[in-house]
Amino acid sequence: MDPLRIGPQHTIPAEALSWSASRAEGPGGQHVNKTSTRVELRCDVTLARLPEGVLRRMRAEAPRWFDGEGNLILASQQTRSQRRNLEEARERLAELVRACWSPPKKRRPTRPSRGARERRITAKKQRGAIKKNRRWTPE
Numbered sequence: 001m002d003p004l005r006i007g008p009q010h011t012i013p014a015e016a017l018s019w020s021a022s023r024a025e026g027p028g029g030q031h032v033n034k035t036s037t038r039v040e041l042r043c044d045v046t047l048a049r050l051p052e053g054v055l056r057r058m059r060a061e062a063p064r065w066f067d068g069e070g071n072l073i074l075a076s077q078q079t080r081s082q083r084r085n086l087e088e089a090r091e092r093l094a095e096l097v098r099a100c101w102s103p104p105k106k107r108r109p110t111r112p113s114r115g116a117r118e119r120r121i122t123a124k125k126q127r128g129a130i131k132k133n134r135r136w137t138p139e
Contacts, residue, residue: 006101013049036082039086056098061100
């Protein structure tokens with residue numbers, strides 16, 4: 001298996017990746033009963049040499065993809081081709097690593113402007129006046 005290119009500076013080495021094939025689920029006629037098109041891609045994160053921050057974000061982002069030993073497992077059975085399912089699983093792994101590569105931006109709390117607060121209060125008073133005019137008062 002070829003190394004997986006994540007970006008210009010980083011690749012996951014081939015020895016960190018392994019895959020196996022099994023029979024896919026669902027309808028498919030006679031073909032599905034005799035071919036193994038479902039692909040399970042395993043990535044040993046200790047051999048992948050990813051930074052600790054990336055691994056922490058990956059575990060937070062997709063905890064169900066990690067097994068008890070800390071390996072990342074991705075399954076693909078979208079197509080009827082084993083080769084295309086393997087390519088899709090590799091691309092999903094690369095997308096996950098790319099998404100977790102940079103830390104998320106820190107949220108800066110904001111406050112509504114004075115004009116926004118005044119518009120909100122005005123709208124609430126108008127709505128209250130409409131409801132007040134609907135009330136039935138005995139004369």
